[in-house]
Each structure stands twice: as structure tokens, then as C-alpha cells.
Amino acid sequence: MDFGTLGYDAFMRYFEKNGLDAMRSRVLQGVAGRVLELGPGTGINLGYYDSRKITSLTYLDLKIRPGLVKKARALCPDITLRTGDAGGLPFEDGSFDHVVFTLVFCSVADPIKGLQEVRRVLRPGGTLHFIEHVQPPGGLLRPVFNQLNPLWRRIAGGCNLNRSTLELMTEVFSEVRVVDRRFSDIFVGGTARP
DSSP states (O other), rough: OOHHHHHHHHHHHIIIIIIHHHHHHHTTOOOOEEEEEETTTTTGGGGGGGGTTTEEEEEEESSOOHHHHHHHHOOOOTOOEEEEEEOOSSSSOOOEEEEEEEEEETTTHHHHHHHHHHHHHHHEEEEEEEEEOOOOTTTHHHHHHHHHHHHHHTTTTTTTTTOOHHHHHHHHHHHEEEEEEETTTTEEEEEOOH
């Protein structure tokens, strides 16, 4: 049994029930064709894909957990599972119609390089679908998140509470569209195109 995965799922249950599930439904609409998902974690996004519209699904993560393999293969028998890092995607240019990541870039070591790699592997006209937690826009939460970030990074596998991922995305993608915001704008979801 993977207690890290169970702990993560338990921690995220509140957020899922109170808005992230609806955000996933909105953000993952239109995912079809050749799809790459970065950092699939526990495989929660599988339930939001229309398998009839996906011609190939590839998962890439630092570590593929056995529970994910079983779940992924049950829902998508032809799934490809690869280990790797967002900073050096092992795929040809233009390999995918859609790239998906949810709650991943908070912990990518070099987010600009990772986003450039995502742009590289998207076909011309392809779409990135994302959900990220980002630095609070202001008010009381911003200094709290900044103060907690060093401790949080140590206990949460390198996750940054105060990363400005949305702003970083606008440096790499010409069109970034936010379709949903939740929890005082800490969670942001949308699409981007090269």
C-alpha cells in the first residue's frame, strides 16, 4: 500500500469536493487525439477524459506508482507509461495534440524549461490544459504563503506554495486562457496555445 498516495488523496479530498472536480470538468473538455499527461499522480484525471476521443494516451512522471498502472490500464488498456522529467521530455517535436498537467508545475525544478518542452512537443495548433495552485494575488494569504513556503517545500516534495506559474506560462505561450479560478484565486485552470 502506498501511504504517500493515500495521504495525498485524503488531503486533496476537500478541494476536490468543493470545486476542483468541477474545474477539472471544465478544463479537460476537448482533450482528444494524441494526449500527454505530465505528473498524473494518482490518475484522477482519467475520469474526466472521453476515451472514445483519445487515440493515444501517454503518462510521464518521475515515478510511476503501481496503483496508477492498474487504474490507468483498466480505463485505457493502450496507455503508455514513461518515467521522466518535464525539463527534458523524451518525445519528438509536435508529438501531441493535447498536453495536460494538473498541480504539477509547483514542483518542477526549472518551470520555464519545462513549459518550453511542453510547447515543443505540442503540434502546431495543439492545446495545453492546466490546473495549478499559484501564489495568492494579494491580501493576507500572500505573506502567509511566502512565510510557509520553505517548510512546505521540504515536507511536500518540492512543491512551492508561492510560484507564479500563470505568469511564467505567459512568457512561453502566446495565448493563455483562464477558464476557472477557485479558493480565493489560489487554484487556476485553463488552456494555452503556442
